[in-house]
Amino acid sequence: MKYALSEIRKTLIGLAGFAVAVIAAFLTIAADSIPNEWLPWMQVAVAVATTYGIYRLPNRPAPGQPSRPDVSETDAPVVTALSHLDDHPEDHIG
Numbered sequence: 001m002k003y004a005l006s007e008i009r010k011t012l013i014g015l016a017g018f019a020v021a022v023i024a025a026f027l028t029i030a031a032d033s034i035p036n037e038w039l040p041w042m043q044v045a046v047a048v049a050t051t052y053g054i055y056r057l058p059n060r061p062a063p064g065q066p067s068r069p070d071v072s073e074t075d076a077p078v079v080t081a082l083s084h085l086d087d088h089p090e091d092h093i094g
Helices: 009-030 036-056
Strands: none
16 A cells, blocks of 8 residues: 555654664764763653654645545544533433
């Protein structure tokens, strides 16, 4: 199955975060450019930034293509189990 770039944006953000974490770890081991004490905090920062990027960036269908439920996120409203709380009690009295 072929995917458009707009459909795999979340995966690309995850891969970029992973690559930055690996590069930071390699630089700490291979060079003195990053102090060893900073590495855990840098990894936490990269993990948080990656998680936020994955959360905020939706996958979209390719331009001019229909949405695929197994790949693309849609802008359809989400109906929750508590949606009845917005109703007036008088509407449910029979």
